[in-house]
Amino acid sequence: MALDEAYKARRTFFNERADAWLDTWYKNPATGTYTRHHEKFERLFTLVPIREGDQVLDVGCGSGILVPYLLERVSGRGTVYELDYAERMIRVNQRIHGDRRVRFIVADVADMPLEKETCDVVMCFACFPHIHDQKTALEAMAAVLKKNGFLAVAHLESSQALNHHHRKSGTPVMHDTLPKRQEMISLFEAAGLSIERFIDESGFYLVLGRKEKKE
DSSP states (O other), rough: OOHHHHHHHHHHHHTTGGGHHHHHHOTTTTTTSSSSHHHHHHHHHHHSOOTOOOEEEETTTTTTHHHHHHHHGGGGGOEEEEEESSSHHHHHHHHHHTTTTEEESSSSSGOOOOOOOOOEEEEESOGGGGGSSSHHHHHHHHHHEEEEEEEEEEEEOHHHHHHHHTTTOOOOOTTOOOOOOHHHHHHHTTTTTEEEEEETTEEEEEEEEEOOOOO
16 A cells, blocks of 8 residues: 555544544443543643643644543643644544633644644654654654654554554554554664653553753
């Protein structure tokens, strides 16, 4: 399958599932709320240093599972940019999250309309395997980071479990994988990001990089 066809098939895959995405992956059947993985999210946001007033970019945001956690941390003076190339995901996200601090962007991460050094933190949650050109995407994310800003690639599964889940899915994302540890480190370093944390364990994955301040 040609790259452009694979890209379109992947985007269609997410658009078709946008309305049910939160219910499918994050809804707690006991409460009816989206708190199924609350403890893992709390752990994630103790490790990613988001401060009051920060400008945060949520790449591959989908229908916005991170929005409440991000808004809580940026407080009243911050901004959360919700970016996704699946326009239906953004529409669902907008419908759920009407907070004035949230800005919605339909774009590919490699072509996002943000100025360089705009953001204090970039979150790339549950989407990195689905990015067709990971090197270019990391460079684009690093470019919008301020000096000493942080970029987090995170999942609620280990890389092994996640890659296995995709392979067995039989869907357009079946070939989407997280790179091996050394390859991921090399990708971060090539984008000018030093590795602050690398966690790859059952039920949790986080690569946290910091944009190096060049002298």
